[in-house]
Amino acid sequence: MSSGSRLTTTATSTSLMPAWLGLYVLLLAGFVTIFDLFVVNVAIPSMQTSLDASFAQIGYIVAGYELAFGVLLITGGRLGDLLGRRRLFVVGMAGFTVASGLCGLAPTAGFLIAARVLQGLAAALLFPQVYASIRVNFSGEDSRRAFGLLGMTLGLAAIAGQVLGGWLVHANLFGLGWRTIFLVNVPVGLFAMVAAKFIPESRASQPPVLDWRGVGLVSSALALLLVPLIEGPGHGWPAWTLWCLVAAMVLFAVFYRHEERQRRAGHQPLVDMRLLAQRRFALGAVLVLLIYSTSSSFFLCFALLMQTGLGLDPFMAGSIFAPCSVGFVVASLAAPRLIARWGTPAIAMGALVYASALGLLIAHVSLADAELMPVRLIAVLILVGIGQGFVMTPLLNLVLGFVEETQAGMASGVISTLQQIGAALGVAVVGILFATALDARADGLPLAGPYAAAFVAGMLYNLVAAALSFILLMLLARMPSFTR
Structure with missing residues (x-):
């Protein structure tokens, strides 16, 4: 930003x-x-x-x-x-x-x-x-x-x-x-x-100098991290995928050192690593990565279950999911009042609702298996949307409030980046679980049973991520406001 x-x-x-x-x-x-x-x-x-x-x-x-x-x-x-x-x-x-x-x-x-x-x-x-x-x-x-x-x-x-x-x-x-x-x-x-x-038209009064080397390092590291996670399962995890993951870790370390050198030399780094030295902001960044890693992966698995698994047309599948989005919007509008009154614990309760809703959804799909009736998922999908709405947008405001005003621009850029990277990482990780479970249940037609099992396997990651987010939010709520 x-x-x-x-x-x-x-x-x-x-x-x-x-x-x-x-x-x-x-x-x-x-x-x-x-x-x-x-x-x-x-x-x-x-x-x-x-x-x-x-x-x-x-x-x-x-x-x-x-x-x-x-x-x-x-x-x-x-x-x-x-x-x-x-x-x-x-x-x-x-x-x-x-x-x-x-x-x-x-x-x-x-x-x-x-x-x-x-x-x-x-x-x-x-x-x-x-x-x-x-x-x-x-x-x-x-x-x-x-x-x-x-x-x-x-x-x-x-x-x-x-x-x-x-x-x-x-x-x-x-x-x-x-x-x-x-x-x-x-x-x-x-x-x-x-x-x-x-x-x-508008521009900054003191235009920044771009850290192109930093951009190249972090871009390469992220590509080397995600490509093997997406490709590995389908190719039996060949040696090159493992070497890519090692190279990604090395490049992340090089990126960190480069950014620190930029700062110490008086240049403007792409990311001021002192932000991550602030305990509350660092914990908030992990929370953003976790919560947003559950978003696109959920939409992807749900679409595959509804359309390929159950044979719904795209419009019907989208309409079944729409109540979840409505729940999200309604909760996002209601959240500020509750958070103004109760603070961080209110967001933690939202994470608990989110995790509970995902647990109910997983249980329903698992028990129904090939006999799954999509319309019966609407109530729990609304609850999933409500949980997301009470966590996702309020979490961003909470984390950005941990930094000084002079760091607000860079912090917002870091958090916005983590949103998208978290979403991409979630797709990669959940894709591994989904594809593995689908292969294990590839027992021919009908497809409803295998896709229901694959959906359950993929959503187990989302359930763990939401539950862990609840725990971290409760920990964050107990940190004194001056903690760095």
Whole structure:
């Protein structure tokens, strides 16, 4: 995200009208980037069939966008500070539009994976400008209204990704099937680029110097970590996958030393490692990684269970899942009042609700097995969404509150990056469990039984992550406020 330095705007108009018009363009951009995080899940079974994609390739299609998005988020924010946020918004939207078109026209799974990575890189340039532009162009009550609208928009994007995305795939407009979920971004992107003239230009008063070596080190380390986790199970864990994991650990260590040298030399590091020396922030960062590692993996496994396992069409599968998203939005709106009264323990209770709901869901699917009735999952899915809503968004605000104001920009970039990296890591880990269980139960048709067993195996990770998050949140609640 943007740096913590003093921000100034170069907008030429003193009227707020251009800023509010620009806000709607920013909200549109926020919608499409988050929409594309969620919509791909309902289309995965169709992609798998039409592109003859392996389970590992499916993992890349989901995780590739999230990894690329996460790795360049901090850099995207810094580039906006340096070159101008509206300019980077247009560049990012142009890249996102082109990449979306390439995704929609992809002839093979490999081509689609490459296009998804490009789409994630473009989103990383685009998305930080949404937050930063709202921050510098609005103040006071206007700022609260603008960020409130952004939160609502992102929540609606998650719901639309399931329902609207499912309808687009099922409707098979012009015979394009799943390709429409990407091609719909093209006219939206073109419109946003033209309408970007309403966004007042702004940049940092003291533009940062980019740590490109740091970007290269952390990007390489994350790739070396995730690629073997996705590829390993399907190839029997050959030696190269283990060497990649070792190399990833080495590069993470080199990245840490490089960032420390940058700081001591008086240069601005990509990540100030002193943040991680603060005990509450470090624990909060682990919590963000854990909680967000359960998000995309859950959507992916649920879509495979509903569509490939139970044979539901994409629209019906998305509609079954929609109540979970509604529960998430409602809980996100209600959470601030409870947290204002009870503090961190209220978030911990949300994690307990989340873990309990996942436990109930796992138990129901396990007991029903091949006789599973999707409609009977709606009540527990609402409870899952409520648990997520009481943890995910409030957790971000809690963790960012642990740092000094001068570190707020860098801390927000680190936390936003951990959200996406956690999601990609969760897809890789849960994918291992899901694929292993599916192979063990590959006993022919019908597919409901094997996919139910695979769903249960994958969700055991999510259950453990949610339960561990509850324990860590209770520990965090007992830490004195001055603890570093």
